[in-house]
Amino acid sequence: MSDNAVVIVSSNSEQKRNSDVNYPFRPDSSFWYLTGFTEPDAIAVFSNKNYSIFLRPKDKTKEIWNGKRLGVKAAPKVLLADNAYSIDDFLKSIHKLINKNHLVYFDNSSTNKLNENIISILENEIKSLNPVISEMRLIKDSTEIQNMQTAANIAANAHMIAMTKVSPGLYEYHVAAEIGAEFRTRNSDHAYPPIVASGENSCILHYTENNKILNDGELLLIDAGCESLGYASDITRTFPINGRFSKAQKQIYQIVLSAQKSAITCIKPGEKVNTPHEIACDIISSELTKLGIMKEPNNLTEFYMHKTGHWLGLDVHDVGEYKIDNDFRDFKEGMVTTVEPGIYIHKNDKIDPEYWNIGIRIEDDVLVTKDGHHVLSKSAVKEVKDIEYLMSQNIT
Ligand SMILES: [Mn+2]
CATH class of the missing domain: 3.90.230.10 (Creatinase/methionine aminopeptidase superfamily)
Structure with missing residues (x-):
């Protein structure tokens, strides 16, 4: 990966089955491959120097109803990331990690709710990540x-x-x-x-x-x-x-x-x-x-x-x-x-x-x-x- 390259890989969001029932959650395969992280609504950003992860923040009520979350504080140690941020801050914080000279590798292939925003807010040249990851996964x-x-x-x-x-x-x-x-x-x-x-x-x-x-x-x-x-x-x-x-x-x-x-x-x-x-x-x-x-x-x-x-x-x-x-x-x-x-x-x-x-x-x-x-x-x-x-x- 060249010094000016950045990889963005997003995991899936939960998918509605009917009413307030979701399908059982399964992470995006390439995201899982690169991070090992299995919660919904997460995005990882890699460069040659840094690995940052955006994930769902701790939330007492939601955790009582829907299950535990890793949270921002524990994430770097567990996921071996350099930094962790709340997924709610993604659109605000992504510009700290990516400047306009970066070549971005990204695919809109997971069901992450933020994928469309990622494409629309970045003015960078975007290349498809899938061919690279596919050869690794093969x-x-x-x-x-x-x-x-x-x-x-x-x-x-x-x-x-x-x-x-x-x-x-x-x-x-x-x-x-x-x-x-x-x-x-x-x-x-x-x-x-x-x-x-x-x-x-x-x-x-x-x-x-x-x-x-x-x-x-x-x-x-x-x-x-x-x-x-x-x-x-x-x-x-x-x-x-x-x-x-x-x-x-x-x-x-x-x-x-x-x-x-x-x-x-x-x-x-x-x-x-x-x-x-x-x-x-x-x-x-x-x-x-x-x-x-x-x-x-x-x-x-x-x-x-x-x-x-x-x-x-x-x-x-x-x-x-x-x-x-x-x-x-x-x-x-x-x-x-x-x-x-x-x-x-x-x-x-x-x-x-x-x-x-x-x-x-x-x-x-x-x-x-x-x-x-x-x-x-x-x-x-x-x-x-x-x-x-x-x-x-x-x-x-
Ligand atoms: Mn078969």
Whole structure:
């Protein structure tokens, strides 16, 4: 950062849900990354010489009603800041920290109520901070990896609990409740609304209604992940509601599993980040063609319409470019990507009905290591025999 540069990064304000009820608060990811501070309505200002934080002042009444605040006095020591000010003084005090020659890095991307004011009162040249922070966030250090391993362990366990609890006659929300209970019991929470999709719902990529009855003979696709100290896991498993895959279900499942395992195998530093997707697409299209399900060579997107992975970190679809100058970049040690191929077969008169409403996705979280990769979520079983064995231990 040059001597005349200043970074302003703001955290979120609370968001109204209805009447006087707010959504549960979650800080802005880049603000959290740079400060570790989790209260709403805060702004951090960094230069080469100084780190100042603006935050909510102590307020006896508001703290009785809504919870404790760190406050201005304690902030420098706790947050390792040089100075702390009340957020109420931000517009008044910001000019003490920024002069007209400063180049300001800032993005209006959090929900902070003051963001519009920041833009309107500064006459400085403003550059986007996001590209810089995104590249930093893309490479995880050892503490971040530890948090992501914790999040993956909790979610992997929750998926396996779901496998042991599922049976025909329950509803999708019963399964969602088991997963949510496991997250909360381990002092974690959902990183995104869980997808608990049975039967034909398994072919809806972002299905979150989770309110259908679980029928004998159908598949259940669960895409659920949690957060540990802000860091997300993102895991998908698909399994038969009655505990045994039908022949058609097993055929499609093995294709997705083989695509997923081959896609993971190629991940290492120096490999192009698009290689897992290319490998998965090749396997899925050649195997679906062999089964006679895919009839034209070019219609893979009818059955597989999403990418094979995305960056994972503080955001479930984490920041970081996939291409540099129009070319896919290389994997580097410390990156974390999901690997999540799928096949989704809707009702279609040209396809044998035994394949209808089969939606299968298998998703793991993969860390790029010095020599290859480590699957953070590997403890969640995914082989057919392991799933069927676990489900035979039904403990409901
Ligand atoms: Mn995902």
